[in-house]
Amino acid sequence: MSDFAQTVKQQADIVKVIGGYIRLRKAGAQNYSGLCPFHKEKSPSFSVHASRQFYHCFGCGESGDVFSFVSKIENLSFPEAVRTVAQKCGIPLPKREYNSPEEAAEASQRRKLLDLHEAATVFFEEQLRSPDGALAREYLTGRGVTPEAIKLFRIGYAPDNFNALRERLAPIADAETLRASGLFSSKDQEDQVGNIVQGRLYDRFRKRITFPIANESGKVIAFTARSIDSGDKAGPKYINSPETPLYSKGQVLFNLDKAKAPMRTMEFALLVEGQMDCISVFMRGIQNVIATSGTAFTEHQVALLRRQTTNVVVNFDPDAAGANAAEKSIALLTEEGFTIKVVTLDGGLDPDRFIRERGVEAYAAAIRSARRQSDYLIDRARQSFPGSSAEAKIKAMNYLLPHIRRIPQKLERDQFAHDAAQKLGIDSSVLRDELRQAALKRQDHIDSHVETRVGLGLSAFERFFIEAACNDHKSPDEYQELHDNLRRFDEKMRTEARIDWQHEVLRNLTAGLFEQLVARPKSQDVESTGVTEEQRVLLRKVFLEAGESIRTHEQDLEIVRDLEIQALRWTIAQKRRALDVTTSRNSPEAIQISQEILHLERKLRELECN
Numbered sequence: 001m002s003d004f005a006q007t008v009k010q011q012a013d014i015v016k017v018i019g020g021y022i023r024l025r026k027a028g029a030q031n032y033s034g035l036c037p038f039h040k041e042k043s044p045s046f047s048v049h050a051s052r053q054f055y056h057c058f059g060c061g062e063s064g065d066v067f068s069f070v071s072k073i074e075n076l077s078f079p080e081a082v083r084t085v086a087q088k089c090g091i092p093l094p095k096r097e098y099n100s101p102e103e104a105a106e107a108s109q110r111r112k113l114l115d116l117h118e119a120a121t122v123f124f125e126e127q128l129r130s131p132d133g134a135l136a137r138e139y140l141t142g143r144g145v146t147p148e149a150i151k152l153f154r155i156g157y158a159p160d161n162f163n164a165l166r167e168r169l170a171p172i173a174d175a176e177t178l179r180a181s182g183l184f185s186s187k188d189q190e191d192q193v194g195n196i197v198q199g200r201l202y203d204r205f206r207k208r209i210t211f212p213i214a215n216e217s218g219k220v221i222a223f224t225a226r227s228i229d230s231g232d233k234a235g236p237k238y239i240n241s242p243e244t245p246l247y248s249k250g251q252v253l254f255n256l257d258k259a260k261a262p263m264r265t266m267e268f269a270l271l272v273e274g275q276m277d278c279i280s281v282f283m284r285g286i287q288n289v290i291a292t293s294g295t296a297f298t299e300h301q302v303a304l305l306r307r308q309t310t311n312v313v314v315n316f317d318p319d320a321a322g323a324n325a326a327e328k329s330i331a332l333l334t335e336e337g338f339t340i341k342v343v344t345l346d347g348g349l350d351p352d353r354f355i356r357e358r359g360v361e362a363y364a365a366a367i368r369s370a371r372r373q374s375d376y377l378i379d380r381a382r383q384s385f386p387g388s389s390a391e392a393k394i395k396a397m398n399y400l401l402p403h404i405r406r407i408p409q410k411l412e413r414d415q416f417a418h419d420a421a422q423k424l425g426i427d428s429s430v431l432r433d434e435l436r437q438a439a440l441k442r443q444d445h446i447d448s449h450v451e452t453r454v455g456l457g458l459s460a461f462e463r464f465f466i467e468a469a470c471n472d473h474k475s476p477d478e479y480q481e482l483h484d485n486l487r488r489f490d491e492k493m494r495t496e497a498r499i500d501w502q503h504e505v506l507r508n509l510t511a512g513l514f515e516q517l518v519a520r521p522k523s524q525d526v527e528s529t530g531v532t533e534e535q536r537v538l539l540r541k542v543f544l545e546a547g548e549s550i551r552t553h554e555q556d557l558e559i560v561r562d563l564e565i566q567a568l569r570w571t572i573a574q575k576r577r578a579l580d581v582t583t584s585r586n587s588p589e590a591i592q593i594s595q596e597i598l599h600l601e602r603k604l605r606e607l608e609c610n
């Protein structure tokens, strides 16, 4: 690890950094726990140790320090993770260092693309303020978008011009980066000999209002752009950036950067469909709001959301497309174990119009009275298949069955099936039975993860060794005394037992770790104590399971003595066994062993009498 990385690691607070991504709760003096962002789970098995600065998941085994966390979760190389953590902690960055030329090139391209998007955002913002932006400003005012919202969300205007943005950006980027940015289109052409050549770049967004799409850290990585023309020539209402090295549609949630902190405080996320709805709701003080941009949720988006909360209130447009997207999203979120409520607004209004017409108080009230998803779906079923004929009931039931089967928790499936039978007025025993069957067994995606914490099976001594060897609460003298004792014990065992005692007595302490622990200077962190990753993971587990040691120094020394006694007894037993298999009691070998046993027994008595 470079000096810079060391500095960053010492200054960074792992609890704070990880707490910026997932919700953590205090679980002990030094422990924080939360839902693991690296595997699917409903009860927290992910722990962060505050003073030792590492994390470990008892569910999936992910484990490491602040850098490995950031690099895993943001998909960054190690040097990039170091820089990201440094930035989060306000530590000034040195000159860049990378592991390989490829990594450097990739990071450099990402940086260039981010710079381009920032420049494009500034350009669009300027254009919105310019005379060319008059029509766009008028549209935004008409939709109730305030100057504050325009500033905060960096809304802009792409002028009716094929070259404006390209001319603006050309001086700061090479052709390859411009092409990779997705901000431009081009038409491939055939040259004279029939080869396909890439055509000239022209601005992708024209005569459109631009909404920047930011990543989790708030950096612009793409745009969605709304036409201000109507009629045949206007083209699609919205167009988006294509997939680029920075942006993948299914991996971003609009407004997550601004909404994640409020989501954690309010303990739920409000999910709306469009950017305009999202901005409108956010600007009126309901800040835990994100938008899916009109498409159904992807698994990646679910994972992003899970880090903040597993409670979702869905408020999609009541039109058919909205209801379908809502249903697909609800289906996926249900499978993933989220708790979902659904808001349907009076008069079929979308959130933006509802707030403008009825006020934010009314909207907040609608959110509070959101229905459980089962009630929402049962109502949908009754609306879609009205009437009380047997045929209508069967259709309604067939519509509900897959939804019921998808719910991971048996109790909730039961409740849902019960409510459905009740509200649909199903009295046929055959139909009721089918509902019961659906509730009985969950259909797909059965979570194979074992979520219970599995104990390490460490012996008390093993646990003691690790705790004692890394005890930060002792005075330097006490620490020294303890270590001297442990070391003396180790040497004695080696000479007397002439067997690899560590391996026998400390089964779980992988070979070599004992010596390192004992020789470890105080203050050295756990990360650098273990040599292999296996050893490091073991140490982290022990610290998380053990909590803080509350023994006195005298008690510690007592345990060392006990340990010696145990080890001596074990050695004596070994030697007795060896004596048993010798051919003759009078052989020189047998006599030698007998003497050793006598010697060890004397020692044992001395120790036991102390």
Ligand SMILES: [Zn+2]
Binding pocket: 036, 037, 038, 039, 046, 057, 058, 059, 060, 061, 062
């Ligand atoms: Zn995990």
